[in-house]
Amino acid sequence: MPDQTVTTPLTVEVEHTVEDYKSGVKPTWCPGCGDFGVLNAVYNSLRAKGYAPQDVVLVSGIGCSSRLPFFSSTYGFHTVHGRTMPIATGIKVANPNLKVLALGGDGDAFAIGGGHFIHAARRNLDVCYVIMDNAIYGLTKGQTSPTSMVGFVTKTTPKGTPDRPVNPLQLAMASGATFVARAFSGKPKELADLIVQGIDHKGFAIIDTYSPCPTFNKVNTFKYYRDQALELPKDHNPTDVMQAWARAQSTDPVYLGVLYRAEGEDSFEDHIASAQTGTEANAPEVIDSILERYA
Amino acid sequence: MAREDLVIRIAGEAGEGVLITGQMVTQATARAGYYVLTDSVPPAEIKGGYSFYQIRLGEQRLRARGDLVDVLLAFNQEAFDNSIEQLRDGGILIYDSAELHPAANDRYRSYAVPLSDIAKNQVELTLAKNMVAVGVVAGLFGLDPQHVHRLLMESKLAKKGEDILNKNLKAVDLGHAFVQENVAERGSLEVRPSKLEGRIVLSGNHAVALGALVAGCRRYAGYPITPATDIMEFLADELPKLGGAVIQAEDEIAAIGMVLGASYAGQKAMTATSGPGISLMTEMLGLASMAEIPAVVIDCQRSGPSTGMPTRHEQGDLNIAVYGGHGSIQRVVLAPTSVMDCFWTTIEAFNLAEEFQLPVVVLQDTVLAVRTESIPRPDLSKVNIVNRRTFAYQDSGDGKEPGYDAASGPEQYLRYQITADGVSPMAIPGTLGGAYVATGLEHTQAANTSSDARNHSAMTEKRFSKLKGAVAKAPAAHEYGDPSAEIGFLTWGSTLGVVAEAIDRLAARGIKAHALAPRMVWPLPTDQIDAFLENKRRVIVPEVNYAGQYAQLLKTHYQNVEFTRLNVYGGQPFDVSRIVESVDKDLEKAPSTNGTVDKTRTEAAVHA
Numbered sequence: 007m008p009d010q011t012v013t014t015p016l017t018v019e020v021e022h023t024v025e026d027y028k029s030g031v032k033p034t035w036c037p038g039c040g041d042f043g044v045l046n047a048v049y050n051s052l053r054a055k056g057y058a059p060q061d062v063v064l065v066s067g068i069g070c071s072s073r074l075p076f077f078s079s080t081y082g083f084h085t086v087h088g089r090t091m092p093i094a095t096g097i098k099v100a101n102p103n104l105k106v107l108a109l110g111g112d113g114d115a116f117a118i119g120g121g122h123f124i125h126a127a128r129r130n131l132d133v134c135y136v137i138m139d140n141a142i143y144g145l146t147k148g149q150t151s152p153t154s155m156v157g158f159v160t161k162t163t164p165k166g167t168p169d170r171p172v173n174p175l176q177l178a179m180a181s182g183a184t185f186v187a188r189a190f191s192g193k194p195k196e197l198a199d200l201i202v203q204g205i206d207h208k209g210f211a212i213i214d215t216y217s218p219c220p221t222f223n224k225v226n227t228f229k230y231y232r233d234q235a236l237e238l239p240k241d242h243n244p245t246d247v248m249q250a251w252a253r254a255q256s257t258d259p260v261y262l263g264v265l266y267r268a269e270g271e272d273s274f275e276d277h278i279a280s281a282q283t284g285t286e287a288n289a290p291e292v293i294d295s296i297l298e299r300y301a
Numbered sequence: 302m303a304r305e306d307l308v309i310r311i312a313g314e315a316g317e318g319v320l321i322t323g324q325m326v327t328q329a330t331a332r333a334g335y336y337v338l339t340d341s342v343p344p345a346e347i348k349g350g351y352s353f354y355q356i357r358l359g360e361q362r363l364r365a366r367g368d369l370v371d372v373l374l375a376f377n378q379e380a381f382d383n384s385i386e387q388l389r390d391g392g393i394l395i396y397d398s399a400e401l402h403p404a405a406n407d408r409y410r411s412y413a414v415p416l417s418d419i420a421k422n423q424v425e426l427t428l429a430k431n432m433v434a435v436g437v438v439a440g441l442f443g444l445d446p447q448h449v450h451r452l453l454m455e456s457k458l459a460k461k462g463e464d465i466l467n468k469n470l471k472a473v474d475l476g477h478a479f480v481q482e483n484v485a486e487r488g489s490l491e492v493r494p495s496k497l498e499g500r501i502v503l504s505g506n507h508a509v510a511l512g513a514l515v516a517g518c519r520r521y522a523g524y525p526i527t528p529a530t531d532i533m534e535f536l537a538d539e540l541p542k543l544g545g546a547v548i549q550a551e552d553e554i555a556a557i558g559m560v561l562g563a564s565y566a567g568q569k570a571m572t573a574t575s576g577p578g579i580s581l582m583t584e585m586l587g588l589a590s591m592a593e594i595p596a597v598v599i600d601c602q603r604s605g606p607s608t609g610m611p612t613r614h615e616q617g618d619l620n621i622a623v624y625g626g627h628g629s630i631q632r633v634v635l636a637p638t639s640v641m642d643c644f645w646t647t648i649e650a651f652n653l654a655e656e657f658q659l660p661v662v663v664l665q666d667t668v669l670a671v672r673t674e675s676i677p678r679p680d681l682s683k684v685n686i687v688n689r690r691t692f693a694y695q696d697s698g699d700g701k702e703p704g705y706d707a708a709s710g711p712e713q714y715l716r717y718q719i720t721a722d723g724v725s726p727m728a729i730p731g732t733l734g735g736a737y738v739a740t741g742l743e744h745t746q747a748a749n750t751s752s753d754a755r756n757h758s759a760m761t762e763k764r765f766s767k768l769k770g771a772v773a774k775a776p777a778a779h780e781y782g783d784p785s786a787e788i789g790f791l792t793w794g795s796t797l798g799v800v801a802e803a804i805d806r807l808a809a810r811g812i813k814a815h816a817l818a819p820r821m822v823w824p825l826p827t828d829q830i831d832a833f834l835e836n837k838r839r840v841i842v843p844e845v846n847y848a849g850q851y852a853q854l855l856k857t858h859y860q861n862v863e864f865t866r867l868n869v870y871g872g873q874p875f876d877v878s879r880i881v882e883s884v885d886k887d888l889e890k891a892p893s894t895n896g897t898v899d900k901t902r903t904e905a906a907v908h909a
Contacts, residue, residue: 029502043626060731060734060735060736075738076740080736081728081737081738082736083562083565083740085558085561085588087589089555089559092554092556092558092562093556093559093561093562094558094561095555096520096559096564096566096570097565097566099546099559099562099563100567101730101731104730112337121551124551125555145760164456197696235706250450281546282541282544282545283541284542284544285543285544286519286543288544292514292539292543293511293681296511297679298541300502300503300766301499301501301678
């Protein structure tokens with residue numbers, strides 16, 4: 007088997023700049039897309055962590071925002087629609103030393119991938135998941151999404167969608183996520199800081215990030231979020247689950263920052279590691295003992 | 302005179318009793334040196350109801366469960382009702398006299414055994430009823446109860462204290478003694494053990510799991526489904542012992558997603574499922590093909606479509622394994638034919654997946670999944686392990702770090718480089734200079750997305766060219782019978798076992814027949830099949846499905862060959878007699894050119 011933990015001296019010695027994380031591939035997003043701010047925040051958070059690009063894997067689904075890995079010089083896995091979490095889980099369980107950042111849109115996370123989202127949270131997978139939430143399907147040119155408001159008029163819902171929106175933060179909390187935050191791509195510095203916190207957090211960290219789609223969503227715009235969104239009060243206690251729940255429920259204002267955090271919980275990777283009673287060196291002995299059992 | 306083989310069916314309510322009795326007899330019988338082959342109803346989601354465990358034992362290697370039963374041990378009325386038809390004329394019925402009172406019948410001989418009474422009153426342990434039954438069965442064909450004693454002493458029972466252990470040993474002896482005293486015909490049931498030593502006894506699913514371990518599989522993700530679950534249960538116990546891991550996923554889509562993630566990150570990984578699961582996995586199988594990620598999927602086929610009959614047999618997933626998914630997909634499909642073959646074919650699956658960086662589906666089937674068989678201990682020195690071609694960073698000496706520089710990055714490492722054999726070195730995350738984005742979008746050699754027509758054509762051809770390499774490395778096909786025969790069976794999976802027994806029966810009547818079961822179902826190993834077809838006048842394709850999926854697949858390539866379909870689709874494997882009949886029918890139509898049968902039957906000595 008190939009060596010699982012290739013690390014070169016470069017990993018620790020080189021001070022990285024943001025440029026080190028750019029692939030040179032030009033983003034395909036529309037001018038004014040919120041995802042640009044998220045991309046910059048991703049670059050900045052990786053630089054702040056000082057990771058060598060080859061030790062990082064950006065995993066995404068399908069959608070405008072899920073193209074993000076192509077714009078980075080790190081490893082990436084652009085999966086299929088909604089399946090970001092299973093692939094990220096496989097990567098982390100194969101090599102827990104890799105730094106895995108999951109990225110994607112609200113459709114990916116809460117519609118087609120809704121089932122996986124819940125279970126990744128339950129497992130407390132040690133991955134930071136940045137959801138670029140624009141309340142619209144952009145790649146397919148403007149249809150309602152699981153975070154669209156009731157009555158939202160789109161090409162597939164000409165009379166307005168009857169479906170109530172998912173509350174990503176409460177869904178994450180109810181599913182067992184141990185780090186739940188909301189961000190706004192109009193505040194990329196704060197977002198970069200939240201991503202660093204999400205990476206540093208041991209366990210499943212979700213950052214629901216308002217990332218407006220200027221082309222197809224004329225309601226949830228940059229201005230809308232600037233008016234609607236408010237930093238959490240200084241005295242917000244993220245370890246107080248009831249307070250977090252109440253502020254996650256609030257729609258006016260919607261709060262930005264770390265709403266909920268549970269520290270000291272074992273991650274999925276911890277459980278996998280603690281179940282491992284041996285190493286590859288034990289393989290011949292284990293196989294022999296199995297054969298003996300069947301004799 | 303000892304008989305060649307004996308078929309014993311233990312039938313009762315689904316649950317522990319039938320299974321424990323059956324497994325105990327099987328293991329003791331194998332220890333005593335017999336060849337053993339079993340069939341049973343796979344453990345399903347619901348307790349209760351009719352279940353059986355059928356044991357066939359003999360002096361020579363056995364290949365199928367046996368059409369008819371020589372001895373039926375019925376624990377209750379329902380078991381009797383469901384199994385009595387399969388009891389051979391002149392066979393022996395043994396029943397628990399506390400549970401049922403079947404009317405006398407001239408067709409078979411009946412013996413009432415007070416299993417429950419013996420356990421309750423003589424052993425003074427009601428739960429020991431199963432052990433009385435084990436003793437009864439052992440007494441029938443001449444198995445020394447000492448073999449059972451030794452097993453019990455090694456079992457968990459021994460830890461429950463001397464009293465419990467001794468009661469169970471006594472139960473075995475009482476059952477055995479009952480047969481000695483009461484069953485007059487037991488001499489006619491005697492079977493001699495073979496002389497082969499160093500055998501192991503395991504199920505097809507456990508052989509798959511063991512093969513995976515040996516092949517280097519270190520990550521497994523799965524979702525429980527009958528009849529595949531015991532592969533996962535086996536690996537959940539074993540993988541952590543060598544630094545591996547098993548994940549129970551939330552569904553089959555997640556399971557194969559985790560497999561692809563783990564494989565992308567450099568670990569050999571596998572999932573096992575059945576029909577409903579492989580239906581869900583088809584999109585991810587396409588991703589594995591497109592992003593060129595090695596993956597092994599074991600499909601324990603059961604009766605479909607939809608939920609079908611979860612505990613019943615069918616070879617109905619060939620089409621989805623070969624064709625399932627949208628677009629032009631390249632993958633390899635293998636099918637084992639016996640328990641031993643489950644072990645070796647799983648290793649071949651990993652080797653092909655690794656070498657050609659594509660998904661390999663192994664078409665396991667219910668018969669093999671639940672069958673336990675005594676097989677020679679696999680010779681691990683014959684195992685050949687193939688690992689994927691990986692990318693390793695080489696310093697260009699110009700002081701630049703490859704992959705960091707947007708201008709030079711993609712030029713230095715081409716993840717999907719077009720090569721002579723279509724296989725491109727794969728960078729494992731963590732490798733300097735190898736960073737790329739794996740994607741289900743069409744991409745260039747440098748792994749950048751592309752909708753260019755020429756690129757798509759070239760990359761499609763690149764991916765398909767790998768199948769040429771794969772088919773050149775097809776595992777040897779299994780052959781049986783007389784290669785000079787004009788009548789040929791072209792079959793796959795566990796059906797080969799039944800066909801082989803049919804060929805023996807035909808040979809005994811002086812009729813020559815020859816069988817080929819390619820272990821590589823797709824791509825078609827045409828070299829193997831061409832050679833087989835050369836002298837055949839009639840080619841019969843027996844398979845357990847309605848439409849003749851393998852026959853149809855063969856027809857796509859051999860348009861001028863007439864394949865005679867032979868299908869059963871009731872949820873049971875073929876009876877040997879059904880295969881024999883197909884030849885008789887053919888001979889009625891076409892006058893036989895019977896030659897003398899070569900007594901030295903040939904079989905490709907693949908890993909045997």
